[in-house]
Amino acid sequence: MEGIFFSDVSGIDPENHIICTYYVETDGSLEGAGEAIAAEESIGTWTDIGTVTNDIQRRLAAKAFQFEEKGKKGVGLVKIAFPVELFDLENGGIPNIMSMIMGNLFGLTALKNVRLLDAEFPQSVLACFPGPKFGLEGVREIVGTKKDRRPHLGTIIKPKVGLNPSQTAEVAYEAAVGGVDLIKDDETLVSQSFCPLEERLSKVMEKIDLVKEETGRTVFYALNITGNLNRLLEFADYAVENGANMIMLDILLSGLGALQHLAEDPSVKLPIHCHRTFHAAFTRNPLHGVHMRVIAKLTRLAGGDQLHSGTAAGKMGLPEEVVEAKESGEVLLREWGKIKPVMPVASGGIHPALVPKNIELLGTDLVINAGGGIHGHPDGTRAGAAAMRQAIDATMIKIPLEKYAETHPELKKALDRWGYKYAEKSETLGRRYGE
Ligand code: CAP
Ligand code: MG
Secondary structure (H helix, E strand, O other): OOOOOEOOHHHOOHHHEEEEEEEEEOOOOHHHHHHHHHHHOOOOOOOOOOOOOHHHHHHHOOEEEEEEEEEEOOEEEEEEEEEHHHOOOOOOHHHHHHHHHOOHHHHOOOOOEEEEEEEEOOHHHHOOOOOOOOHHHHHHHHHOOOOOOOOEEEEEOOOOOOOOHHHHHHHHHHHHHHOOOEEEOOOOOOOOOOOOHHHHHHHHHHHHHHHHHHHOOOOEEEEEOOOOHHHHHHHHHHHHHOOOOEEEEEHHHHOHHHHHHHHHOOOOOOOEEEEOOOOHHHHOOOOOEEOHHHHHHHHHHHOOOEEEOOOOOOOOOOOOHHHHHHHHHHHHHOOEOEOOOOEEEEOOOOOHHHHHHHHHHHOOOOEEEOOHHHHOOOOOHHHHHHHHHHHHHHHHOOOOHHHHHOOOHHHHHHHHHHOOOOHHHHHOOOOOOOO
8 A cells, every 4th residue: 555654564563563453344445444543643634734744754654554354345454553652651651552542543434433452562662661560479479379379259348339437347347257358349439428438448457457367368458549630649648558458440530540650659559459440331332442452451551450351251241242351351461571460350240150150261360259249148248258259169179069059058048049140141252243
C-alpha cells in the first residue's frame, strides 16, 4: 500500500513499536480502515494538513501493515504499529498509551465496529514500568501458599453496602475463621456515612489480627479506596499508616494513572487488588470495544497485584467470555520481562459447585471469590467459607465434590442449596468472531 500510514511487514521493527491488532467492520476496505486509525491516532486527521513536516511523518506516523479479511469485504483484522517515540511514557504513562491505542478511533464514522484485540509492547516500553510490587508470588508468600500452590479463597462482604463498621468486621471475622484468605470491600463501598473507611479499617483489622492470633493464618483485607484523586491518595496514606494489609481500587473508574501512581509510590507498601467494574461497557460486545486481555496487560504494567479477569462459570459474562477470561488470566501470569505476574481473580456468582470448573479452565494460580456463595450458605458465613474451602481442597486432591460432601457437611449443604446454578457458562467455549 502507498502512503505514509502504511508499511510492509518487513518495514516494522517490533522492538521499536507498540503493535496493536484491531477487529474492524467497515463499508470500505480494511486498508482504508487501517489508514483512518493510524492517521487519527498518530499525526493525521481527516484531510491533508500543511503543518506536518517530512521529519514528523518519517518518525511518528503510525503504520497499518497487515490485513486479514474474515470472509467478507471490509470485515477482518488490521495490525497497526505505533512508533515508541509517539508516546510520552514518562509523564503520560498508561493513560497516554490508552489515549493512542484505544482513543478517538472508536468514534470514527467510517468504522461500523472496531475492537482492540491485543497490544504487544517492546522491551523498551516494558522497561519504563516497574509493574507490581508484590505480584503473584509476593501475595502467596504473605498467605503462605508458595509451596502448596492452591488457589486463594476470597470473599466480598455482602450486602455490598449497608453494614456499619462493627457489622462488617463481624462478617469478616466469620469468613476468616471459616477459611478465606482474602476479604474485600465491594466496589461501591468507599466511606459512606454508615460505614466510614477509617473506622471500618480499624474494626476489620482488629478481627484479622485476632484470627492471626487464634489460627496463625494471615488473611488479607482489601480496603476500597476508590474515589476523588485527593481522597484516594489520602486514604492510601491512611491505610499504610493504620495497619492495612491490602488496598483495593476500581481501576477503570479511578483510572490506570491512579493505579500506576500507587504502585510506584514506595511508601505504599501494600498489594493492590484491582476491581474492573465498568469493563463490560466496552469488553462485552465481541465486535466493538476492547478485549479484556489488553486491560490485563495495562494493569500489569501499571502495577496491580491482583485483577478481576473473569470466570469460567459464574453470574457475569457471556459464554464467549470464558475464552476471554482464560486468555486474560494467561497474560497476567505468563513470563513478561522483569514485570511480575499478577494474580487473576475469578468473581461473580461463584459457589462451591463452580470451583472445579474454574480451576480446570483458569488454573490454580487464582483467587476464587464468592460473596453470595459464602454469605448465602444456609448456616451462615463461617459455614459458607468452609464449604468453599472444602470445594477447593477436594478439587486439589481430585475428589468429586459430591463424594467429598459425604464427610463435609458444610459443602453438602451448599451443594443442596445451589446445585449447579450458573455452570452453563462453562459449557460453551465458542467464539463469535475470528481471532
Ligand atoms: C461478586 C461481586 C463482583 C463481581 C465482579 C459482585 O459477588 O462482588 O463485584 O463479580 O465481577 O458484586 O457481583 P457475588 P468481575 O460473589 O455475590 O456474585 O470480576 O467479573 O468483573
Ligand atoms: Mg462486587
